[in-house]
Amino acid sequence: MSLLSILEFPDPRLRTLAKPVESFDDALQQLIDDMFETMYEAPGIGLAATQVDQHIQLIVMDISEEKDQPLVFINPEVEVLDDELESYDEGCLSVPGYYESVTRARNIKVTAQDRHGEKFEMTDNGMLAICIQHEIDHLSGKLFVDYLSPLKRNRIRSKLEKAHKKQNR
Numbered sequence: 528m529s530l531l532s533i534l535e536f537p538d539p540r541l542r543t544l545a546k547p548v549e550s551f552d553d554a555l556q557q558l559i560d561d562m563f564e565t566m567y568e569a570p571g572i573g574l575a576a577t578q579v580d581q582h583i584q585l586i587v588m589d590i591s592e593e594k595d596q597p598l599v600f601i602n603p604e605v606e607v608l609d610d611e612l613e614s615y616d617e618g619c620l621s622v623p624g625y626y627e628s629v630t631r632a633r634n635i636k637v638t639a640q641d642r643h644g645e646k647f648e649m650t651d652n653g654m655l656a657i658c659i660q661h662e663i664d665h666l667s668g669k670l671f672v673d674y675l676s677p678l679k680r681n682r683i684r685s686k687l688e689k690a691h692k693k694q695n696r
């Protein structure tokens with residue numbers, strides 16, 4: 528296993544559209560294991576392949592208290608079940624240090640494949656619903672800062688750019 532480095536906003540690679548996974552081979556199993564190690568170490572509750580510069584439709588997640596319920600979503604699709612919305616203070620490993628309220632659908636059904644290619648579905652109205660929508664956005668090149676005002680987003684961009692420059696000197 529190995530830790531992967533996480534791309535940070537405003538890295539343009541975070542805007543890449545992920546392609547469907549077609550082969551559930553050893554390389555995919557290795558990437559999944561490395562993504563879990565990276566997510567748990569961060570620590571975070573979810574990680575999309577986009578964030579580790581792998582542009583395929585793969586998400587890992589663990590929203591459990593004990594961090595003992597790993598979930599893998601491959602080629603995921605979300606269906607919004609009704610009109611109900613909910614706001615939550617979101618953070619992102621690709622936007623470190625910033626938390627802002629984002630409004631999303633409350634009740635969703637996700638259909639996906641597991642690490643072996645078996646199809647499954649889950650319905651949720653809580654943290655899994657919030658997290659899966661946040662992660663599927665990553666696979667489309669979208670970040671939670673895109674839902675904020677341009678003023679807030681630009682402030683976050685400037686501060687992260689400054690921090691990145693400091694890291695590189």
Ligand code: GNR
Binds near residue numbers: 570574578616665
């Ligand atoms: O660790 C994470 N926490 C979180 C909190 C609120 C809403 C979404 C998230 S996902 C985030 C990890 C991450 O950046 N996944 O893409």
Ligand code: NI
Binds near residue numbers: 620
């Ligand atoms: Ni994120």
